[in-house]
Amino acid sequence: MLFSALVIATVLHIRSVVGDSKSGVVDIQPCSVATGVVSRSLSIAYSLNGNFSLCPDQSYQALRVSTWSGGDGGGQDYPLVFVTRQGRAVDSWTIPFQPPDFTIDFDGVNRTLCYNNMTSVSNSLAYVDVFTSFGENVSFNIVFDPVPNYTLQKDTWYPFQVGASTPQVHVFRFPDGVRTVTVQAKASSSRCAILSVQNVSCPINDLLEEIKSKGHYQTMSTDGFVTISRDVFKYSSFFVVLITTNYSECHSSDYVTLSPLYVNGTGKLFVLPLISTDTYFSYPLFADCYFFLHGRLV
Known part of the structure; x- marks a missing residue:
């Protein structure tokens, strides 16, 4: 939680510094990979829609968001920042991502979206903000996929x-x-x-x-x-x-x-x-x- 709080605070600082940044809201469909570009002067907000027609299996209860970059960003000094918003639940991460005690960076991060009271994903809205303080364009990919076998059952x-x-x-x-x-x-x-x-x-x-x-x-x-x-x-x-x-x-x-x-x-x-x-x-x-x-x- 401390890490998320620090990242969110950094996010707010970046946005306050980059006052002329242009933001766009993009509707994203589950099971479809979206490619985006952000920079110091351009951020993107994704809004998850309820059209699951592209998903092969619709008997699920949760979604996983997968994010990865093309490696053309500013590294650890100017990372890509991803922030998910679901009601009162806010989470965040950066790419490149370096876990504690690791000396390597990861260009991809997966997170499982959480829905209050375990309600259906189609009844819950999710938003993802993507931005960076790097001066040049940084490309990335994002996709929402159902979590297979999300609820554990016996004898399986x-x-x-x-x-x-x-x-x-x-x-x-x-x-x-x-x-x-x-x-x-x-x-x-x-x-x-x-x-x-x-x-x-x-x-x-x-x-x-x-x-x-x-x-x-x-x-x-x-x-x-x-x-x-x-x-x-x-x-x-x-x-x-x-x-x-x-x-x-x-x-x-x-x-x-x-x-x-x-x-x-x-x-x-x-x-x-x-x-x-x-x-x-x-x-x-x-x-x-x-x-x-x-x-x-x-």
Whole structure:
């Protein structure tokens, strides 16, 4: 939250300095990549419309906004700034993006949009402002896509792919009669990741500089567990966030500079309830990693 507040304050400062900047409002359709150009004298505001005809699957509950640049900007000194607005929820990030303890920059960032009370995305408006203080034109791309398998269900495998700037977010709702669940993540390789369980509130804390300030989390290399009781979070629901982090978070020895190839992780998700506290289900491991939930009945 502190990071977002600092970015928003910087945004307001930039806009106050660039008093003659011209702004345009662009209607953007989900599942359609939009390409834009901004500069010190030109900013763009995107308004998400409710036309989902281009989306192959319309049985979803959330959208992910993906942003990336062509690498023609002003670097860390004059980054691209993205600000999302959804009612009272405001979130922000910059490109190039450098997570804490990383020495590399990422030209792409994904964020999951949050909707109050888990309402349908078609009933919620979202806006994205894009601008920079760089004096020359900076190109970028933006797209809103449905989050596949957003609500975790039992006895079902879900593929996933995450990185340090591309977290994955899902929601889990306690079934009737289930009092406690254990969120488990497994990986066949020793990539370092953070498994986070958070209250259903907006915005979602899904970046490395925010993820440790909300809810419960565990740093993991090959295995991670977080046990949650039903009464810990409101609405008997919680967000599950998975993101890769620097190897130093999981290992005591120092590592050389990592490239994006080595901080990405792929695998499968699984939700597994327990019939009782004495009964467990056993399933074979799947390649690269997976993640599931056990539950305990009241």
